[in-house]
Amino acid sequence: MAEYDLLICTRLMGETPEEMLASMEKAKEEGADIAELKLHSMHSINDVEKVIKHRLLPLIISFSLTLSGGMCEADERKKCFEVLGLAVELGAEFVDVELEVAAEFMSGVQLEKHCNSKTIVSYHVKDRSSSKEKLGDLVAHMQSTRADIIKLVIDSFVITDVAKLFHLLSQCQVPLIAFAAGDRGLISQLLCRKFGGFLVYGSIGGNSIPGLPTLCSLRGVYKLEYMNAFTQIYGVISNPVGHSKGPILHNPAFRHIGYNGIYVPMCVDDIKKFFEVYSSPDFAGFSVGIPHKEAALGCCDEVDPLAKSIGAVNTIVRRPSDGKLIGYNTDxxxxxxxxxxxxxxxxxxxxxxxxxxxxxxxxxxxxxxxxxxxxxxxxxxxxxxxxxxxxxxxxxxxxxxxxxxxxxxxxxxxxxxxxxxxxxxxxxxxxxxxxxxxxxxxxxxxxxxxxxxxxxxxxxxxxxxxxxxxxxxxxxxSGVEMFIRQAIAQFNLFTGGLADAEFMRNIVLNQF
Structure with a gap:
């Protein structure tokens, strides 16, 4: 893993080579390090060749297999191998092959002759009941394909589904790309670097995709290149959570004082289950939003007297000495x-x-x-x-x-x-x-x-x-004034009183 720096990737949009190349140009402008070109049976070989030869960024070339309808299965596999084989010959940096056909592809392509291309073997787990042990067995099987990198995608119905991926990232012995699809899976992108991941997906501006941060937010707000295994995790627990401006405020404030923390949006359905699953000291503090402020009271081990009298908590801090959750109300x-x-x-x-x-x-x-x-x-x-x-x-x-x-x-x-x-x-x-x-x-x-x-x-x-x-x-x-004041108080609780109030106020007034 040490040989891989953090890579920020985006999937290219468009059907024609011209549209794909224009999408790649925009991705580069917004800070992408690498782009993924996901192809299918309707793309021509000439189109693929044109995009690879004129690429502005390193590329991951993948082929989406349906294995039903349209082309017969044998013809679709043939087209897949033809496209990925051409990508290898043209020196594409990565080719992504699905696990179902990986063994056949690896045996038919002389990868050792094309050392510039690395192979990613990928699998999308549709069964959300898969335990972390079962996923671990799957990863071991994927490693046996001799892939340079493996990629695992799960569907996230609740935010606690993502915890299994963090466990895999921290245990895997080969480079692993792992994320959860859907809006509950956003933290799988934002926090993967802490747990050993090296590739994060972001969306191109104007193309909102559930579960993906924008490229601009990855570069401007979160700055994941500064994250490491010791980064403390903070976030806003809410549902919905997309409206929250907390990340725009807390992340620059952390960097301003040299504090190794990250603040992320957390779309939570069941707050009690959330705290049961994310119980490690890494998850150090939380803002609590709609509709969880009253339920959060029951999740705390101790509650500040003001918050107890109000009957609602908007801030929770995990006490480092014993891991207990302490609730406050700064609203x-x-x-x-x-x-x-x-x-x-x-x-x-x-x-x-x-x-x-x-x-x-x-x-x-x-x-x-x-x-x-x-x-x-x-x-x-x-x-x-x-x-x-x-x-x-x-x-x-x-x-x-x-x-x-x-x-x-x-x-x-x-x-x-x-x-x-x-x-x-x-x-x-x-x-x-x-x-x-x-x-x-x-x-x-x-x-x-x-x-x-x-x-x-x-x-x-x-x-x-x-x-x-x-x-x-x-x-x-305006509620902005309340937001500023409660956020400064929260930040002091998170960091032990290190908030630069003027700096934080200026961020809000200039950017909101």
């Missing part, structure tokens, strides 16, 4: 101080000098009773606000209202609720989050009754709710 102070600072900025220096919170005595109207809602409710209560909660599930609203000595009302009444002027409105739901940024939790017509409107959604930065609040004359406070 509460982040959101409430963002609201308070915006109110003080409006009132001017004289009122702003008071030690009393500007929320004291205010009617605080909260939409949402999940993890973020609980943090806002408890924070508002601690500042002396009067709290009214609207939520789609009225029983959840009643439960939270009882905990903060507030009032719960049916969500359908939100647009007719106006007992007084100069109220505070806080949205703690995901309504208005991309890709549904045309939605809003509260009608524009009633926003004039509010002195300030806060939206916990930060993608997009300026939501429809905030735009309409400003038009109604209210102070608009």
């Amino acid at each position: 509460c102070e982040a959101a409430i101080t963002a609201i308070e600072d915006a109110m003080r900025a409006r009132t001017g220096p004289n009122e702003g000098e008071s030690h009393t919170s500007p929320l004291a005595g205010k009617l605080f109207v909260l939409v949402g009773a999940g993890g973020a809602g609980r943090a806002l409710a408890f924070g508002a209560k601690s500042r002396g606000a009067r709290i009214v909660i609207f939520n789609g599930n009225h029983e959840r609203a009643k439960s939270l209202a009882s905990a903060v000595s507030g009032e719960a009302r049916p969500y359908k009444e939100i647009n007719s609720f106006c007992p007084e002027k100069r109220m505070i409105l806080a949205n703690a739901t995901s309504v208005g989050m991309q890709p549904n940024s045309d939605k809003t939790p509260v009608s524009k017509e009633v926003l004039g009754a509010y002195d300030l409107v806060f939206d916990s959604v930060y993608t997009p930065r300026n939501t429809r709710l905030l735009r309409e609040a400003e038009e109604a004359g209210a102070i608009a406070v």
